[in-house]
Amino acid sequence: MIELAAKTGTLTVGELLAEAISVFQNTGCVRPRFEAEYLLQAALGLNKVTLFLSSKKIVAPEDIVCYQGMLDRRLACEPLQYIAGEVEFWSRNFLVTPDVLIPRQETEFVLEQVLFLAGQQPDVCRRVLDMGTGSGIIAAVLADELSCQVIAVDSSPSALKVASTNINAHHLQTRVSFVCSDLFTAVSRSQQFDIIVSNPPYVAEAEKDNLHPEVTVYEPFSALFAGPDGLDCYRHLIPGSYEYLRPGGWLCLEIGAHQGPAIIKMLEGNGYLDVAILSDYAGQPRFAQGKKE
Numbered sequence: 001m002i003e004l005a006a007k008t009g010t011l012t013v014g015e016l017l018a019e020a021i022s023v024f025q026n027t028g029c030v031r032p033r034f035e036a037e038y039l040l041q042a043a044l045g046l047n048k049v050t051l052f053l054s055s056k057k058i059v060a061p062e063d064i065v066c067y068q069g070m071l072d073r074r075l076a077c078e079p080l081q082y083i084a085g086e087v088e089f090w091s092r093n094f095l096v097t098p099d100v101l102i103p104r105q106e107t108e109f110v111l112e113q114v115l116f117l118a119g120q121q122p123d124v125c126r127r128v129l130d131m132g133t134g135s136g137i138i139a140a141v142l143a144d145e146l147s148c149q150v151i152a153v154d155s156s157p158s159a160l161k162v163a164s165t166n167i168n169a170h171h172l173q174t175r176v177s178f179v180c181s182d183l184f185t186a187v188s189r190s191q192q193f194d195i196i197v198s199n200p201p202y203v204a205e206a207e208k209d210n211l212h213p214e215v216t217v218y219e220p221f222s223a224l225f226a227g228p229d230g231l232d233c234y235r236h237l238i239p240g241s242y243e244y245l246r247p248g249g250w251l252c253l254e255i256g257a258h259q260g261p262a263i264i265k266m267l268e269g270n271g272y273l274d275v276a277i278l279s280d281y282a283g284q285p286r287f288a289q290g291k292k293e
């Protein structure tokens, strides 16, 4: 617990920031200034520029209390994004809570590939399914960029609430609908999709002890882990998707960096054509695609 509140009424924004940076430095934080600024922006509702321009302003007592609460949560290893309650993804802001995975940059690469495939047949892509929508980032970006209808599926009702809030905030409620379902079990059989995209849980349970507590303590287990080798979800998702794709439709998957060979085998073994694994800008093979005949 840090004691900023005792200085209520006397601290300027700049002084408050300096105190927080020093607290983070003393605890061995690797990015003390970045983290202190990130949280102060969230506490005061400012951006980087307005925070800088406000450095000589006295901070309101309630804002100091709010900031102190945020710093205490961070010192307990809670991810910055949950504390701030939002994250920037695809240059848009999305609500995040501990009910959903914090969106990762790798997923932007997945979306770029999906948009590329959709762009090959611009008049054809009308219906997309986002399996394991979480915060709804994939559904929101695709509904907006492709002006298509998206069914966003998740087995977690609380994740779907977050996704729905995000879809409403981006004014996409006429394009995105939600289904609470364990994979395809509650998705109507009569539906055929042009693209099914998924960033499913894919971490091997055996990896749990190697992950940072920021991830294992705070992010939802069901969003991360998929059995002993991390492939359990793909084992059902890959054959299941084939039934729901129209002929010529694409299955697009985010995958773990070491899962490419196993995923190729599953896609080919289930009849998909044009199977490929693509590497992201960090050179990691993180995207898999396969087409229904």
Ligand SMILES: C[S@@+](CC[C@H](N)C(=O)[O-])C[C@H]1O[C@@H](n2cnc3c(N)ncnc32)[C@H](O)[C@@H]1O
Pocket: 100, 101, 102, 103, 104, 107, 131, 132, 133, 134, 135, 136, 137, 138, 153, 154, 155, 156, 159, 181, 182, 183, 199, 200, 201, 202, 222, 223, 224, 233
């Ligand atoms: C890795 S997170 C991805 C969230 C979001 N799409 C993203 O890219 O940030 C996986 C999501 O799949 C959901 N999920 C896990 N198992 C599922 C299942 N059997 N059926 C449907 N959704 C599932 C989790 O609740 C979680 O929201």
